[in-house]
Amino acid sequence: MLCTKLEFNRLRSCRRYIQIKGITRKYCAIAAIVEKSDVGSITEVKGWVRNLRVQKEFSFADISDGSSAQKLQIIIPKHLKTEQLTYGSSVKIKGKLSLSPRGQLEILANEVNVVGPCVVLDGYPFNPRTAHPPEYTRQYLHLRSRTNYISALLRIRSAVVKHIHDFFNSRNYINIHTPILTSNDCEGAGEVFKVQPDNEDTIKAMMQEGKDKDSLYFGLKTFLTVSGQLHLEAICRGMGNVYTLGPTFRAENSRSRLHLSEFYMLEAELAFCENIVQLQTVIEELLKYIFTETRNTNEKDIYLIDKENKKPIWLDKPFVTLTYDEAQLILNTKGSGTGGDFNKEQELILVDHCGGPVFVTKWPKDMKSFYMKESNNDSSKVDALDLLTPVTGEVVGGSLREDNYEKLKLKLPSERLHWYLELRKFGNIPTGGFGLGLERLLQVLCGVNNIKDTLPFPRWPHNCDM
Amino acid sequence: MLCTKLEFNRLRSCRRYIQIKGITRKYCAIAAIVEKSDVGSITEVKGWVRNLRVQKEFSFADISDGSSAQKLQIIIPKHLKTEQLTYGSSVKIKGKLSLSPRGQLEILANEVNVVGPCVVLDGYPFNPRTAHPPEYTRQYLHLRSRTNYISALLRIRSAVVKHIHDFFNSRNYINIHTPILTSNDCEGAGEVFKVQPDNEDTIKAMMQEGKDKDSLYFGLKTFLTVSGQLHLEAICRGMGNVYTLGPTFRAENSRSRLHLSEFYMLEAELAFCENIVQLQTVIEELLKYIFTETRNTNEKDIYLIDKENKKPIWLDKPFVTLTYDEAQLILNTKGSGTGGDFNKEQELILVDHCGGPVFVTKWPKDMKSFYMKESNNDSSKVDALDLLTPVTGEVVGGSLREDNYEKLKLKLPSERLHWYLELRKFGNIPTGGFGLGLERLLQVLCGVNNIKDTLPFPRWPHNCDM
Structure with a gap:
């Protein structure tokens, strides 16, 4: 031979x-x-x-x-x-x-x-020199990593994860594995999956009087996490700056191009964070770092996905900040103001108006979660932020956390969160943090229309075949 | 001031x-x-x-x-x-x-x-200059990261994760997020958690005739993963060497010092892996790399946990390899041979006998999973390995995978795994891989007796309070 x-x-x-x-x-x-x-x-x-x-x-x-x-x-x-x-x-x-x-x-x-x-x-579903549409390859999840499009996206995903770890490691953040199984529903939105043992023998062996199937294993009804934030806050109050990157879950009945039942979230909690600008600075530096590094390390992969993908002009400019009220004014002038939270269309109008990513800050208190900190000079507002970007709209959400024991006690949605309140009792510190959707970030970075192509085995309603 | x-x-x-x-x-x-x-x-x-x-x-x-x-x-x-x-x-x-x-x-x-x-x-549970017993601090999960013992362990965990990523990155392995939600039960052991939406409105909206609550959301009964291996094998056949590091779950009714309901597993799949020695080499290099690097980067943390912790003598020697039959012979001479799988005591006898980590290879086929490859010269054996270490016994399990389409077809436990069989049909390659329990590795590295102290929020039966 x-x-x-x-x-x-x-x-x-x-x-x-x-x-x-x-x-x-x-x-x-x-x-x-x-x-x-x-x-x-x-x-x-x-x-x-x-x-x-x-x-x-x-x-x-x-x-x-x-x-x-x-x-x-x-x-x-x-x-x-x-x-x-x-x-x-x-x-x-x-x-x-x-x-x-x-x-x-x-x-x-x-x-x-x-x-x-x-x-x-x-029966091999792919042909040489053929760019199969993503909807077609998505039917062959077990084979699709053999296509250029998906293998390039998975390499970029791997690289982005590396860059995220490098960013936080170089800043002395500790990587914390917050739990997937939890008995609290952090956001209170009710879109959670509940978890039970499947084995009937286990169930029989563990069954106690007064317990139903939902609570026999852990003693409490147990869910898949929707966010590691509350747990991260606990560790932040012992170990300073911390972050986590892992799977989170939503039992929504949505099949949109932006939603998954299982997706990855990067969450960070900053110790001694006293104003929202500190938070914005870290988020902006992180995003620019990820974009710059990945465009460098994975230039050819990005080209495989989209030959037209160019370095975004906003990468060299500061991100724009609008208050919620200012954002509503802009939407009003465009005939799109409705009050309330923004829908996807409105988010993209704001991004378009500002020519790149936009922080929206100072949100009405009643539109946001109980743990967000009241603004110092306006008790109807909270120090929260959304970061809106091209392609997907919201990609990051964050806030300062209510660090006042008495104020938090009044807003606590459940007695079961007493432990969270108690974090404020001993050696308390001001903290702030954010969550970034990894898949949405990949959509923005690569210009990928459907979120289901940014991870190897997407799960959404009626789709969990393997 | x-x-x-x-x-x-x-x-x-x-x-x-x-x-x-x-x-x-x-x-x-x-x-x-x-x-x-x-x-x-x-x-x-x-x-x-x-x-x-x-x-x-x-x-x-x-x-x-x-x-x-x-x-x-x-x-x-x-x-x-x-x-x-x-x-x-x-x-x-x-x-x-x-x-x-x-x-x-x-x-x-x-x-x-x-x-x-x-x-x-x-009500602050800790006192200065006091080494509280782990059983005591474990009652205060939300506060215990403020203790020396737990904060040191969490920093070491963070460092070990970094070293794992560095090891595989430097060898061009791609980091793959295998799914947490899955409709297959890889090991077939039946110790899985099942997952359902919790919200009654979602359930009503999605209910279809002929579907029960277990399958209405995804169309199939859906579980928490026990291993990412099968999914990793799919990606390996398109992208070569791959690895994953993420949470896995067991609905066992066990409260031992070595078991958790939620734990982290590092899994790697090696493309074109033709013999078990290739696998052993990577595992041994990985373990030695993690131990050496972490003892370097986190010397003071290791000292905080155990002042007596010394560099293990086995770190500079090659790991010992025994076949399963040889291991049984040794146990017989010690009056501890029983046939069948090893229990924890037997594992530790073998480790003690060999003076460090031991690979046990060539396992009886009927003791191992369907996907393991028959040994070339003995069809009653499979090319599987366990790595046994001090403190915990088994810390790694792995095997070559059955890559023969016809042989695998006969052993396939469920028609639902047809996709897994089909991986062998097109451009098939020999692969091998392993899974390493992160928490057990941390136990070995730090000499930690109870696995529940190696992660921030341990979950085990009747314990998921936050």
């Missing part, structure tokens, strides 16, 4: 190769091969054939191994090409890493092994 | 200070202050009083802000000390960063503000 010297010379005669005498043989991720660019070395690549062009003397296969957006072109002499080497098949290839006349890395194969064949006619 | 020149001189006369003319005024995390050690600068610290010694002219307060194990000693002239400055109170302090005669960083305060007082007699 080795490439003969004759063939190598023939190939060399038609294309110019930069050759180095290195003969180290190694298997590496394509991401690493490209980074090192050790031209001349004998290299092993393992991946999938994403495109194949068969010509008279040679075949040209584009191999992807998922580690980066980059595909490696493999030049395969005629006698090494087998019938099983088709689009979609998995392969192990050895050969010399070379530079094409256009300066692209490629491999001149001298060994080709097809590991797993792929017969498209047997 | 400023410290007078007179007092400063008096203080200087009794203790020697290294002074530099820097007068930059800044607020920083203590972790950052210690790292920079900008002696002479005017520094602002915000944190909690963890210890207080009142003497005639000065008080000495140890301040912690949670960012590191290090406390900063603050020297407070008599006139700045207020009644509210007590153990447990939160403070903002400004002063000059100095070096004590013993070479420790400390601050000579010229401004002291008590932000939140702490009256221990009002």
